[in-house]
Amino acid sequence: MLLNYIKIAWKVLLRHPFYTFITLFGISLTLTVLMVLTSFLDHLIGSHYPENKRDRTLYIMQMRLQDSSRTSNSSGPMSFKFLTDYAKTLKTPERVTITTFINSSNAYVGSQKIKLNTKFTDADFWQVTDFDFLEGKPYNEQNIANGDNVAVITDDLKKQYFENTAEPVVGKDIEIETIHYKIIGVVKASPVTRPFTYADVFFPYTTPKSNYQATGMRGGYVAMILGKNKADLPAIQEEFKSHIDRIPLPGIQDGFKYSVLEVKSVPYLENFLGPLMEGNAGLRTIFFGVITFVLFMLMGLPAINLVNINVSRIMERASEIGIRKAFGAPVRTLVWQFIVENIFITLIGGTIALGLTLIVIRLINTSGMIAYADLTINLNVFIISLIVCLIFGLLSGVLPALRMSKLNIAEALKS
């Protein structure tokens, strides 16, 4: 019976090729867009190389100072000293690393210029993150204590800087702004969308120009706190807050008199949404208004579209339903037939969408729009969107079918 229904569905599809195309196009386009979108979001905020432990990591990205009248603000990264005093001393976490946020520099090979992103980090950086070492090893506490001019570079920089990429470069020399560094490790490059870990070259913080000696509270450093497990995070936040609360208020920093000092250790996404949540109410309303509007349109329109197409497909077959009723088919059989038909079509659309998504993601990854992008398909999202499509398909297919099947046979046959 099931096979028969599928056969009928197939024949119905073939009867109106153009119409079938529209149905499948609608379903697969919607699913594709949903999947590409979520895989992109997952790329931005999920736990991926080299921040594989992002789900149990807290980030300290900025310090906010405010004066007593709350009219002027000053915010930005912190100094190495500040983070050493207040974050490195935490007891609860497994490990804390301090690193510069975004720095850039240039290197020159002959008449070629290479734009570089640099990072000054401590030795714990390599434990908190999960960089793949293709060659050599990371620098350790010993290198830092000695103030060695060593560097870890990415495979991509290696390709640009050295002519012969086949032979190992560990132990070789790289010149950046007239300072010579000895390469001690080569890591696989990470995407630019992860600012806490993205760089082309990593230096120990004791190399020149890192400004780790700065004595104020502000500087160019941020921190990542790795908890032993996810459940520990609230305790870590609590402990960090108690450290911050010890700072006497009010105070003066670089000539700025502050009476409010705010430093938070928060999960990754909150770092970036935080300012928006705390921002003024108008901005927040606009932001959420627009997001809701876009989401509503993004979900609502394809849903209406699907309902629409399904309804018209079934209404077109009023006479078929009439004939089947005349020959004694019960309502249940009719509804069941349309359910099978809908599932069948949705699955075809889903398969096409899966293929399309793979192609689009492939394109994004290889296009170089985002350096070293590593988008992947999220199967959960695929299944959920497929189920949503099925629900809409059923609602829109079954309800009219149900109504049709309750029609008078005579009237159904007449049309």
Add this chain to the structure above:
Amino acid sequence: MNERTSFPTILSLIHSFTLSLFTHDLSSVKINLEQKESPCAADCRNLGFVYGSFRTGNVDCCERWKLREPLGFSYQNVWAISLKANQDTTEIADKLQRVQQRLKGYAEVEAVSRMGSNFPFSANQTNNGIEYNKRKVLADFYTTDENFAKTLDMSVPVGRWYRNADSVGKYTPVIINQKAKEALFGDENPLGKIISERFRVVGVVDNFKAKGEFMTNKPALFELAKANAIWIDTMLIKVKPGTDAAFEAKVVKDIASMMTGWSVEVDYLTDSRKNQHNLVLVPIIIALIVSGFLLINVALGLFGVLNLSIAKRRGEIGLRRALGATGNGISTQFIGEIWVLATFAMLIGLLFAAQFPLLNVFDLQAGIYVVAILIAVAIIYGIVTLCALFPSRQAAMIQPAVALHEE
């Protein structure tokens, strides 16, 4: 009309309604693109993510609508060399001057100017309120030296660019741009006037759109840098055409060996300009993709509805054909019907869309909305016609004999 036939009609109404609602958005985004104008960096930063989305996309393009003005300076072959003293704290101003002298010495360098870190197309911005005769305006501040105009090929139609010799007395010599002049002085002659009790105007330049062509032409003020200022640490150099990275490497090497421990970074203004443009264009492109996706969806839905309604009305079509209507006549009838339907939906949509200019949401000129709405209306009729064409051709091909036989 019985219940069954009214259903598709309602659906198509919903479709054209939603269509009319957000083609406004699409078209306002389009205006943005067509005008080659878009929000300046400050707005971008304030609104953050919000920026990419529909309606906000056209915030602020009103002023630039009529003013498709040039940048006001030339950026070709200009490099910005950012210096950072890091842990070095002694005689910074002196050292900066030595670097500037050194740069002037190269044969490849045509002009050198020293300024703050907010060089053209950079991500940095400084602004302050200035005042003249109770008239106040917020102006972008640029602290530069006497060679700035020469390095960037700026012309000074009124007065002249300041010289180091001008910084005698208690007033700092400043240059303002045309926008600032209009805001502060109106028709008055600004030369020699004192602004905010500390600046004396010595010249007026035309435009200065430091963040690129997409930026609003805002009031700007150029202030002569004090000789001992230590934060005037960016060198703008204009090099001879054809100078390449080999020279750049040499410059970086020379400066770094002169000043131990300093960071030296070179940006080409042409690259920085591209970055600024991407900041503006990427949100618009994303908005276009989203709107395009939604439009396709709506068009697909319309196809379905029309197909159904034509299938339902075969008998009527057959009868009309039998009575002598031509194929074209039938097509025209269906397209006409969908136009009427679209018009109804659009009227409802306009009711909402009209609130934006009326309530002055987003502080935009009404003219922008009017054009956006007109474009949207045109797009809607276009899409609706396109969607109606195929089904109506089908309807026109119905043979009266067959259709009537079925009846």
